[in-house]
Amino acid sequence: MTPKVFYISDGTAITAEIFGHAVLSQFPIEFEALTIPFIDAIEKAEKVKQQINDCFITTQVRPIVFHSIVNAEIRDIIFASEALDYDFLNTFVSPLEQQLGVKAQPVINRTHGKAKESYENRIDAINYTLDNDDGQTMKNMDKADIILLGVSRCGKTPSSLYLSMQFGIKAANYPFTEDDMDNLKLPSELKKNKSKLFGLTIDPQRLHEIRQSRLENSRYSSLRQCRIEVKEVEMLFKKEKIPFVNATNHSVEEIAAKILDKTGLKRHMF
Amino acid sequence: MTPKVFYISDGTAITAEIFGHAVLSQFPIEFEALTIPFIDAIEKAEKVKQQINDCFITTQVRPIVFHSIVNAEIRDIIFASEALDYDFLNTFVSPLEQQLGVKAQPVINRTHGKAKESYENRIDAINYTLDNDDGQTMKNMDKADIILLGVSRCGKTPSSLYLSMQFGIKAANYPFTEDDMDNLKLPSELKKNKSKLFGLTIDPQRLHEIRQSRLENSRYSSLRQCRIEVKEVEMLFKKEKIPFVNATNHSVEEIAAKILDKTGLKRHMF
Incomplete structure (x- = not known):
């Protein structure tokens, strides 16, 4: 069965899409992907969590979630879903904090250079x-x-x-x-x-x-x-x-x- | 001092740039970045490794390397440099291989949908x-x-x-x-x-x-x-x-x- 993939973000989800697409393109199989951007409130996150869990119940296969969620509260909700969770941002942010000796100051959507x-x-x-x-x-x-x-x-x-x-x-x-x-x-x-x-x-x-x-x-x-x-x-x-x-x-x-x-x-x- | 960053790939390095930029944008400091694409041969990789090591000697600070190198031999050479190495692709590919029960078949540049x-x-x-x-x-x-x-x-x-x-x-x-x-x-x-x-x-x-x-x-x-x-x-x-x-x-x-x-x-x- 075609694995189900979610790209999720509290911003545009474009980074999550590019990231997930780059990783998935290393596999010689098809995926069925859904992008869910702008998950910037607790209620929205709870709904998405439910959607992921429903997908798991229907397909009996754990959905794959790629996300770049900046807000920690939102991230925790998605993390608590039944999905296998690939957290693009934080996997790398923490080691970099240590190396730089600088605390990250997450800002949603700063990734697309609004300067x-x-x-x-x-x-x-x-x-x-x-x-x-x-x-x-x-x-x-x-x-x-x-x-x-x-x-x-x-x-x-x-x-x-x-x-x-x-x-x-x-x-x-x-x-x-x-x-x-x-x-x-x-x-x-x-x-x-x-x-x-x-x-x-x-x-x-x-x-x-x-x-x-x-x-x-x-x-x-x-x-x-x-x-x-x-x-x-x-x-x-x-x-x-x-x-x-x-x-x-x-x-x-x-x-x-x-x-x-x-x-x-x-x-x-x- | 402004930290030095390299975006390296055996393909276009566009994925490495987007990935690195998204991570770095979480920090409230400036970075000096250099993109080095198409590192698709051993000699090229050795040169880049030397360039990274020279940068370390000059600045006395470990350069940061974001890469999405598909070829394992090339990747190992960059990995052996003095840089702190953020390997975007492989960090996520291995766990996904396990989950999917499918071996990755890395193809350079497949990330940009040449289909x-x-x-x-x-x-x-x-x-x-x-x-x-x-x-x-x-x-x-x-x-x-x-x-x-x-x-x-x-x-x-x-x-x-x-x-x-x-x-x-x-x-x-x-x-x-x-x-x-x-x-x-x-x-x-x-x-x-x-x-x-x-x-x-x-x-x-x-x-x-x-x-x-x-x-x-x-x-x-x-x-x-x-x-x-x-x-x-x-x-x-x-x-x-x-x-x-x-x-x-x-x-x-x-x-x-x-x-x-x-x-x-x-x-x-x-």
Whole structure:
């Protein structure tokens, strides 16, 4: 039977989800997960405890609970349920208190950086990225932290958005299109910002599949056209010594992390 | 002295960062953090170990290492450094193995859901959200999972993008502008999708500050105008029985989690 999993928090439960998901993904089986955020009152906690216990009675298998509950009273109630309890926060907070010689001062939701400055950096970065997506304007390239280049549908937009959302990085992106292919070169605005350029490439077969689901049986989506564009753009990257990664089979997180790793770009958050 | 922290992984290190950040945010002190991803070879691990040990020699304080290293050989090398080692993954994997009676089969990077279907859901959701941002078109509202409403600059766009990026949810958003205020009502395309509507509101003072940094000393950014718009829009939410949350002082993660919690909207990822 599919094991039942609860992600519980007195905050958003996003940390509990990420934590639990990372642990569970090490197992080659399926889980059935339910996220329960904002358990910030005794009565709510009692209800969740009941829900967990009911689940145990119904399934006859102990549910798995991943939580990051800051409030000790709430935590104790969940802990008293029939679940097997994986307490992400406190497992590590106590040893760290000892090492640092500093008492923890738990604050709910501090994990997501509500600090005003960090928040505004992030919103600025998201707005910058939206305004400078897909080469729609070239006049703000001087303000970019990074400029992603590549053929249409290779993953530039999601990667740019992830960089801005997760790390507060101003990421512009610029597409090379079919019309550029005859005489492919860098526009002058990009040349001026050469040190910020970073390429994405993709296997032509995968690009073909992605474009097919967008514009079926078009010239744009043909395997032949995908091959030509990828080849030309990779040649440009090499000629201009622009670092690049192959986005095929990588998640947006992995692409973003590879870009940070290869460029040494500083995170503006965390 | 500011404690030194390393986030290390043989994958993206994003999980290690989130995990470490959540733990450290419980302490009322500053940390100096360095992320080192993709430590996927013995030589790389030996270099990082040396870097950690050098840091210890320089600072005379044991560095803190948060890691989520899947490969056991790599993990042992980092573990043998002078750092205090917080091993996020294995602390929880072993007890879970016992409980489930299933051996873990560690796969690097599986934590970020490379499964093709999940990936495509997410890209589709991001593209949908970009195409249906800021009321630029109303013709795809039937395909939305949720439609966020609110005044300009109350946080609709970052919240929509977070919902699509993190949870694979198709989130459209629609702004009410100054011109709407005299006779504020729902456009027919929104009325048709009433069950998908969700409001964001914000304190007028905070809205005023945000708009000032965008368009200083304009009518648009005046406290008076902000007050009028927020009041009118909140009245509309109440009249039309549209659920809403106040976005002031909340991170994008919190707003997104509140929306999921209040609507019961299903995550398409995780």
